[in-house]
Amino acid sequence: MRSRKDMFLQSVLFLPLETTVCSDCPCQAVDTLTSSLARAQWWREGGNLEGEILFSPSDVGIPQMGIAEAITHSITSCPVETHPHLFANILLTGGCTLFKGFSERLLTEVRALAPVEFDVNIMFPPDPVKYSWQGGAILSKDPEFKSMLVTKEEYEEEGYRVCADKFDV
Numbered sequence: 132m133r134s135r136k137d138m139f140l141q142s143v144l145f146l147p148l149e150t151t152v153c154s155d156c157p158c159q160a161v162d163t164l165t166s167s168l169a170r171a172q173w174w175r176e177g178g179n180l181e182g183e184i185l186f187s188p189s190d191v192g193i194p195q196m197g198i199a200e201a202i203t204h205s206i207t208s209c210p211v212e213t214h215p216h217l218f219a220n221i222l223l224t225g226g227c228t229l230f231k232g233f234s235e236r237l238l239t240e241v242r243a244l245a246p247v248e249f250d251v252n253i254m255f256p257p258d259p260v261k262y263s264w265q266g267g268a269i270l271s272k273d274p275e276f277k278s279m280l281v282t283k284e285e286y287e288e289e290g291y292r293v294c295a296d297k298f299d300v
Contacts, residue, residue: 182230186240199240206245218249224262228255 183190186197196204206217221241223234234255242251256262270276285293 182227182233185227185230185233186236197240199237199244202237202241203244214246215249218245219252221251221253222262223253223255224259226260228259 184193186199188195188197195201202221206214209217218241221237223237228234234253238251238253241253245251258265281293281297
């Protein structure tokens with residue numbers, strides 16, 4: 132059985148190289164190889180397999196968008212007038228954001244995907260691991276919080292309609 136490191140190196144270095152050798156279009160081949168080598172370089176210089184999977188899950192056979200694409204897709208799924216504000220206020224939370232070079236790489240990749248007229252800003256809180264929990268704890272103490280919830284009983288009685296009505300979806 133191959134290790135995760137071996138699978139990663141094969142997917143990042145060797146599979147694109149095979150594509151490069153077999154490709155009809157030299158431009159595409161060079162782009163593929165350059166992109167793969169850049170990812171491998173990031174991994175070798177202090178990133179790691181887990182961090183790389185967040186950016187390029189397809190490299191290990193996971194057919195999902197990477198984190199930069201997911202952020203961009205989420206923002207562009209919101210009303211158009213909110214796009215500049217959302218791109219300018221990306222907040223990193225969770226333990227994976229502590230990977231070396233994560234925020235810099237994410238900024239580079241989101242910037243490449245975002246419309247050029249928008250500023251892209253990534254904020255990194257002092258303790259990203261607990262930040263979401265702390266925000267939830269603060270929200271739960273807000274007197275208006277209960278009006279933001281759908282209880283199990285409400286959902287069982289009214290189904291999706293209660294969510295559509297309460298959250299205007």
